[in-house]
Amino acid sequence: MIGAIDIGGTKIAVGIVDRAGRITGRAECSTESERGFPDGLRRMTALLRETVARAGATLEGIGIGCTGPVDPVTGVLGTVDLLLGWQGGELVAGVAEAFGVPVAMENDADAAGLAEAVWGAGRGKQRFLYVTIGTGIGVAVILDGALYRGVDGSHPEIGHQIIDASGPACYCGARGCWEVLAAGPAIQAWAKRQFGSDLTIQRLCELAEAGDPAALAVMDRQGYYLGLGLANLVTTFCPDMIALGGGVMQSSHLFLDRARQVIRQCSTLVPFGKAELALASLGAGTALAGAAQVWYHRFGTEGNTHAL
Helix, strand or coil: CEEEEEECCCEEEEEEECCCCCEEEEEEEECCHHHCHHHHHHHHHHHHHHHHHHHCCCCCEEEEEECCCEECCCCEECCCHHHCCCCCCEHHHHHHHHHCCCEEEEEHHHHHHHHHHHHCCCCCCCEEEEEEECCCEEEEEEECCEECCCHHHCCCCHHHCECCCCCCECCCCCECEHHHHHCHHHHHHHHHHHHCCCCCHHHHHHHHHCCCHHHHHHHHHHHHHHHHHHHHHHHHHCCCEEEEECHHHHHHHHCHHHHHHHHHHHCCCCCHHHCEEEECCCHHHHHHHHHHHHHHHHHCCCCCCCCC
């Protein structure tokens, strides 16, 4: 059994995952990052300890998926906008000390991508990309079973590729990056311009399904900008598959065909027809399964059918 910890801006989830990717126990608490890193570390380790005790499990190791920039080599947190005050926190060392087992950490998008590559939609694919679209956009690049990392083990921030240099400003310092044009907040911002008031994504989808012209225009725009970013990935990586996950993709039936159309229009210099576009298949368990797969990818091969 592998312990799994998933850390987001609003909640921390913990679980126990077996070698087939099945989650046999789980619990969660609010992140409350304003309480500081030491308090967050104490609460997540206590929650995992309680979950392990209830299940009567013995942990072989612990994997962590965490939002924002993290250093997978040192196990230290970088500047994470959603975890203010946690920068420099020695997360891997702290969890390892609490449990006495090997611990590994990756960015949460990379973690989820590893799970989909081994246990989900990307199983058996040599050139696999996982894209998660929610509050932001993250991309995991997995080539021949190995997670691609940049210099110093860094996670490539493909969600911040520039799509429209004259577009809205992003917190990353650029204008018109993919995330600021196609993530969840971008959909809501465009809907507000169309309707003159705030709408939830759920209400917007209901209107689009009912044929409301303004709502359909918002979804067409979403498909267009999502498609531009995906077309760049297809042209750059020529992947076997791109799997799409995250909260926004729960409404994919309203805009995914438009995104496919954009890919066909823009990726003409590569065999785009061989790049399968699919929805992620692990559902609500993706984050915890991903955290566990982080450990397998780093330390073990039995749970990782793609390991080199």
